[in-house]
Amino acid sequence: MTTVFREATLGDLGVICRLRVQRTAWLTARGSDQWTVAGRGLPIEIFARAVGRSLDAGETWIAEVDGEPAGTITVNDRADPGLWSQWELADAVVAHFMIVDLRFAGQRLGHRLLAQAGRLARERDRDWVRLDAWTTNADLHDYYRRAGFRMARIAGPIARGPSRALFERRTDSWDFEQALTVSAAGLPSAAPLLDPPTDTILTPPPQPN
Secondary structure (H helix, E strand, O other): OEEEEEEOOHHHHHHHHHHHHHHHHHHHHOOOOOOOOOOOOOOHHHHHHHHHHHHHOOOEEEEEEOOEEEEEEEEEOOOOOOOOOHHHHHOEEEEEEEEEOHHHOOOOHHHHHHHHHHHHHHHOOOOEEEEEEOOOOHHHHHHHHHOOOEEEEEOOOOOOOOOOEEEEEEHHHOOOOEEEEEOOOOOEEEEEOOOOOOOEEEOOOOOOO
16 A cells, blocks of 8 residues: 655545545544534534635645555644643644544554654754644544644633644654655655555645746
8 A cells, every 4th residue: 555645735625525525424423522513613614715825925835646546644733722832732743634544543543643744844954743633532632642642731812713633743753764656756765764664655746836
């Protein structure tokens, strides 16, 4: 299985919204109110506008598995008011909207998406990857702990949204030892060694403007 990360474009907005609807239905079937309107999640129209702004800013990434879009993550340096302090944001990248297609569940793709955030943090000389998780989703909290994150705190009292569980992981805690791989275009790419050797993580070279 080859996982390739590429910067998302506006043409990916429909895929990202489909993933969000798919995952919301999956969560609802398991008794979670995450991302539902009843749970004060963003309606899909507002979610689409927020993702569209991130796409315009070049902040969103698509993970392709063997050429097929399989997951997404947005990485920037912003968070909702009252979550992280100004100094916490100054030395971190913040991960948002991480979603894995259910067809690729159980393949550690979410861990690789988080590692992509770690790689971007390293490139930007940021010491931390930080994120906020749905406050009442204990299973999600356990997932982030298994992915190497620690809970910093439950934000409050200024933050009043439904996603106030704050998690963080140091950038230097990822193993970014370089391994030479070859992309589909025949160009060398440095791949972080994060999964078994059968999983290759490639980042395509930047395209000229």
